[in-house]
Amino acid sequence: MSGRAQLMWDEAVTGYDFGPDHPMDPVRLELTRRLVGALGLDRAVEIVAAKPAGRSTLRLVHREDYIEAVKAASADPGSADGSYGLGTVDDPAFAGMHEVSALIAGQSVAAAEAVWHGDALHAVNFTGGLHHAMPGAASGFCIYNDAALAIARLLELGAERVAYVDVDVHHGDGVQAAFWEDPRVLTISLHEHPRTLFPQTGWPEETGAESAAGSAVNLPLPAGTGDAGWLRAFHAVVPELVADFRPEVLVTQHGADTHFEDPLAHLAVSLDAQRAVQLACHDLAHEHAGGRWIALGGGGYEVVDVVPRSWTHLVGIAAGRPVAPETVIPEGWRQEVYARTRQLGPVRMTDGRWPVSWADWESGYDPADRLDQAVRATRRAVFPLRGLLA
Template sequence: MSGCAQLMWDEAVTGYDFGRGHPMDPVRLALTRSLVGALGLDRQVRLVSAEPAGESTLRLVHRLDYIEAVRTASADPAAADPAYGLGTVDDPAFAGMHEVSALIAGQSVGAAEAVWRGDALHAVNFTGGLHHAMPGAASGFCVYNDAALAIARLLELGAERVAYVDVDVHHGDGVQAAFWEDPRVLTVSLHEHPRTLFPQTGWPQETGADSAEGSAVNVALPAGTGDAGWLRAFHAIVPELLADFRPQVLVTQHGADTHFEDPLAHLAVSLDAQRAVQAACHDLAHEHAEGRWVALGGGGYAVVEVVPRSWTHLVGIAAGRPVDPETVIPESWRQEVYARTRQLGPLRMTDGRWPVPWAAWEAGYDPADRLDQAILATRRAAFPLRGLLP
């Protein structure tokens, strides 16, 4: 197996644009790619552009009638059918929507294929992670579910155990739904509690269908959870599950919207904690999946201050060239930020919280603490179904 890392990129992905004023501003993708280059990380990876996902690939997850509805809306946005989640406030139709959505999906599928076939050990598609799209509907800014499609392609290629870990602030509902009845796929989502955030799913009691009990695991974090609690929850849940499941490939989704500056959610996580979880996912892939790691982007709506730095850290970790948090960001990139957005870009690759302290679950827990209650609720609901102690 090659030890190289692969970065999926095609400039055309920036056409995934719901229009002026929509939170999913494609400038976040362009600025991330630019920062990767400004720090020289694009010389440490193999840059690859995959073909758009074709109909046969899209149908691994999505219904044919839905694909046809996306094509119709793509050709004529005025004809978008809200019954398919299209032409809504969250998912406005736009010209070329099918083509660019299929292109993003193709990058994630291509990343999965490269890792499975041994062309790369790690593959990153930060333009992906569109985890809310359902088999028959768009949802939550997501048209085609590239994460689920990548996993489905791995299964089609012969994988028998694929683990999916989602640390976006929103529940990874579309991926969970796609594999609800499939014990070959373990989905783990850490997200803000459904009482306070879209999509109002991801309760600890959601553990998979009868045919796949324990294959879905959900950690519903209290609003306001910060670095120490977020890392504590991740390490209290994810490593033990992966050690038990023994995935052949680890697919992770790294939405940057857990950040304290994100305008659409209510967690208080720093860039430094996000980097720590990215590094932990890398290490877990080596511990439990022979290093096979497909890393995706996701949400993130602080499009200048947070997203480019977070996903650039992800690329650096995957490339084996992790970026020192104290790294000063090149002035050329900050000038590009101002030219594109009229905002001032960040100065360093840290929020000033590195290294992030946190307390391990094994050291004991406080039954009166809301975060510990959330962790314990997940362990009690899901762990016994996998033969693990809560």
């Protein structure tokens, strides 16, 4: 195994563009890539532009009729079939949609192949993490589910245990659905409570099919949860389950929309807490998966101040060159931000909350605390199914 990290990148991924009024602005991808370069991290990784996922790969997760519907809408956006979730407010059809969606999926699949074959120990595709796409429908800004496709490819290559940890503010419903009946895949999602946020799924009681009981884990967090609660919840559930599962590969999704500045959700997490969870996922990969780690992007709609910094931290951690929070961001990048967006870019790689702290789960469960109630509900729903103490 080379031990060298791969960064999956092709400029053409910025063509994943739902239009000027859509919150998923592709400038977030371009600015992230430029910040990675401005901080010199591109010299610490192997940059790989993979091929688009072909039909046989897409069919590992997606139905043939859905792929055909995407291709038709891609060729003629005006013909998009709403029964497949295409041409909607969330997922408007656009020319070339199939091609660029398959390209993003191809980056995640290639990342999985590189890590499985030992060509890289870690691989990052921050353009991916499109976790809402279902086998037969687009959903939540997601056309093809690259995260599920990467996992399915690992299984096809012979993996027997793959753990997926999703810390996007939205429930990782598409990945859960893809492996609902498969005990070889453990899906863990921390997200804002479905009562207050799309897609209104991800309840603690969603624990997998009878044939895979305990393979789906959902921890819905109260709106307003901040750094200490978010980190407490993560560490109360994720490390113990991953250690018990003993995955051969860890796949993680790092949507940046948990941030307190994100316009589409209601958590209050800082960039510094996001970095802390990225570090924790890296450590879990080394402790329980032989270091094999595939890290994906996801949501994130504060496209200047939050997304580029969060995912640049992710690249630095994967590359073995974590960026110190107090690092001053190069002026050249900030000038590029202003030229592209007419917004002022951030000055440092921190929100000023590093180091972040939290109380361990064993340190004082409070039955009146809504966060602790949420954690307890998840542990009670899943841990006994896996032979663990709740």
